Amino acid sequence: MKFLCLPGAYGSAKNFAVQLGPLAEEMSKRxxxxxxxSQGIHEVDPPSGWEDYFGARPLYRFLDTTRGDTFETLRRLRHVPHGMNPEDTMRMLQSASHGEEWHQRAWLKALESVIHTxxxxxxxxxxxxxxEGAMVAASLVVEEARRFQMYGTPRRIKFAIFISGAPPLKMEGDNRITAQLADEIKDAVIDIPTFHIFGCDDAFLSSAVALFNVCDQKTATMYDHGLGHIVPRDNENVSILGDVLGKIIPPVEQSARRQSLIASSSSLIGPGGG
Structure with a gap:
């Protein structure tokens, strides 16, 4: 499979290639x-006090946050009541977005740039x-499904790996974008096989679990690397991840090939039959 790799906020294609390097090398070897x-389309400066944290500049975001408070969500996490479920946590964290008119415009621009890639x-x-790249990736999968249902546009993404992710976004009202949450829907939002990597010490663990919850539970797998909001790079975790993905990816590829053959056969036969 060929993976499009999307970094987090204040990342870049170059820096993410370094972050993901050990896992990508392990997967390539197998x-x-x-x-x-790829990377976001908005060049940004790191927040004050974090100048050396995100790696070499230039740095980018998928979303234009010039009118927002970058670390407001992180500050609000400190006040989340103990034991609150992931969906309630996400609703509480996104409540601050009311009235920010740039959200839908920024989101559509970000999503279209990844679709173009x-x-x-x-x-x-x-x-x-x-x-942030996982949130964009999840939303891309949802958008592909929507375009297939409405226009018959072939879906490209057959498998997704989400690292410390967040749920896909949806339009709400005139100005807002909000997370799609499991307790607000009847069926899975993401219906392709998915693999979710996160750590139990991640301050954003609730968002990663909320993303897992909107995926098809029959084909979704999770792995807890035991660390924080990072891309695991240590030898033990990378080796285990290689083992797990070695069991997940081949069946996904086989299924994709079968579906491709069926689609090709259908197009050859045509609506009038053989």
Missing amino acids: GLGEFTY VEQDPEIDAIIGYS
Whole structure:
């Protein structure tokens, strides 16, 4: 599979290639994938006090946050009541977004830029997203499903790996975008096989679990690396991840090939039959 790799906020394609390097190398060694890297379209400066945390500049975000408070969500996490479920936590954290008119415009621009990246490379059939990149990746999968249902546009992404992710977004009202949450829907929002990597010490653990909860539970797998809001790079976790993905990816590829053959056969036969 060829994975489009999307970094987190204040990341870049170059820096994410370094972050993901050990896992990508392990997967390549096992014949599980090849990788291409992209980034957000908005160049940003790191928050004050975090100048050396995010790596070499330039740094980017998918969302234009010039009118928002970058670390407001992190500050609000300190006041989340103990034991609150992931969906209630997400609702509480996103309540601050009322009235921020840039949200929908910024979101549509971010999503279209990633769709354009996929369209430019016909070999891309899978995606890896970290943090903000995982939220964008999840939303891309949902958008592909919507376009297939409405227009018959072929879906490109067959498998997704989400690292410390967040639920896909949806339009709400005139100005807002909000998370799609499991207790507000009847069926899974994301219906392709998914693999969720996160750590139990992640301050944003609730968002990663909320993303897992909106995926098809029959084909969703999770792995807790025991650390924080990071891309695991240590030898033990990378080796285990390689083992797990070695069991997940081959069946996904086989299923994708079968579906492709069926679609090709159907197009050859045509509506009038044989």
